[in-house]
Amino acid sequence: MWRDDAAVQIAAKYGTIYAIHQESDSIEAGSNGGRATVYGLDPDVIPVILNLEKGAYPKSTTLVVVGSTLAGRLELTIGSKIDIGDADEGDVTTVRVVGLLEERGMSMDLNTDSAIVGSEKLFTGIYGGEGEYNQVNIVVNDLNDVDTVKTAIDDQLNRKEDEVTVQDSSRMLESITSTLSTMTTFVMAIAGISLLVAAVSIFNVMMMSVSERTREIGILRSIGTQRDEILKMFVYEASILGVVGAAIGAVLSLTIGYVLVLGMVGTAEYFFAPGSVVYVPVAMLVGAGICVVSGVYPAWRASNLDPIEALRAE
Template identity: 60%
Template sequence: MTGNVIFDLSVRNVRRHFLRSFLAAIGIVIGVIAITSLGIMGANLTLSVTATLSENSDIIKVSPGGGPGGGGGPGFGGGGGSDEEEYIDESQFKDIKQAASPNTVIPVYSESDTITVGDLEGRATVYGLDPDDIATLLTVANGTFLKSTSTALVGPTLAERYELKIGSRITIGDEDSDEGTSTVRVAGILEERGMTYDISTDNAIVVSDRWFTGFYGGEGEYSEVIVKLDDINDVDAVEEAIDDQLNRKEDEVTISDASRMMDSITSSISTIISMMMGIGAISLLVASVSIFNVMMMSVTERIKEIGILRSIGTRRSVVRRMFLYEAFILGMLGAVVGGILSMIIGYLVVLVMIGTTDYFFTFDSLIYIPYGIAVGIVVCVLSGVYPAWSAANLDPIEALATE
């Protein structure tokens, strides 16, 4: 019964000073929104990246590691040859193919070059692949796969940027370079792949390996080799086999898979989001100061009331509870409103920043809402501890004598 009366007194005081209480609660609302929305965005970003990379979990990428065959040669990476250029040579490729058997092994040529479409000029990555491997690795959304060595596939981002359509012509190269220029016709536009572990084709041009080596030279000098596994459970075994085959004496190649990239990216995202949430927590710190100030003002204004309660035998613990209830009410109101608004704002932030809300209504994402609400309430209650203690320890006689 006493508890109900004390709680009613706390509610009455919040209502009596509604504007002051409202302004104090606003700080909690903002703090909860900041922490919760950032947490939701981080969770959705992590889930989105993880899902994308999981689609490439059957991929092992072998890159040149600076050993024998990694010293460069005429033609690759610009056609002119440089001792600092690295590649995987034909002998190493055969070793990789043997070690990875019976899985599909795809050699990849690549070059960053100038492209011209009509009056527009820019740069893009040019990949050279065997036409049979292109069908294994990529999907055409519009058009067809390569029909001849003079045709090319383009990524959707590149197609949108240069307004490319089936049949459009792209001039690759620079007239002032040793290779000069060559023109290819768009045979197909690739399906959007987003973040991938093997080759990034959304903003690239894919040509046949014959066209690539005919234009840039460097036949048999690959920028990377992709191993597409028949069974993703063979990842460790295949990596170990390739490592034993090529890196026995010294490191000739670097072997990696999507899981390592996934761990690195998710770790980086987690660190960045934690830092941003720390910045968002500053608003909660400011709100806690506001709550503390409101509670101290409440104690000062109600000294005589406290004196009366103490003089009729009300215990100090009951007086403390009255002020802690008040802090709890402010925290609950601010945190719940902040949690509700976080659902709306978080959804919009995820939609704008990530571009998809596929993972919004998941446990890993929505768990930040009760987490934010709980933090907001705890901050408020802690802010009210000292004012409550101060009120409970007032001398009843001195309190009654206060004007």
């Protein structure tokens, strides 16, 4: 429970403050059922912090808005009725859907995608606990005020002993960003090692090709083929290997990546976003370039073989 008028006044100067009532309960809509999170919020705050995909915001205690994931799972539309509570115990409250919320994703404040959101009076009418809540959120108007608000509330409520825990969601975002950065660095290191292995492999393949075709090179030189033509022949061969390999790698990467993202996240809606797809042609160019560079020395060696010595090779 969190209740302090001075702290409310402090927070209200810097942004929007609202209390969250939250409970998990059984729900039923027509022939579909399951469990969902039920939120109770100040009706005046709901339009400020939540965006509608369609419909309207709840104006009475019998109206609610629902998240996109829950709406899809229970086939809810505007006007659908939901029974909240356990029918076997005879404690059921029926509400009507007046709005569908935009997809919001995971967050530290409200996870509304699989939830029902109604007024505080609706919530306390079902679960009781009027004036009591376990979490209060503050949406600041300016991110630069976060530390000021946090310090002021901490000084007001935790002067003698710790009564509340004050968390800054931006710190969580920094932690997640740091973790993702570490993972990205790790993946890039693996990619770098893979490129190095690929370069060595291409180099070995080209060197073997030169060794196996020494006599062929000698014949070409003896009939008047110039050194730069021999050089270009082997560079072109390395280029073809690089382009074909990069194309196959790009197709496999997109296919495997799509399957992994779909399995882990549940949607691949943003997988083909321009910011992500742009790395595919870049990676192809890098791969093809590595192959060309790896084939330069074998090509140079082939072009500088002595024709007479090359013809003697078996």
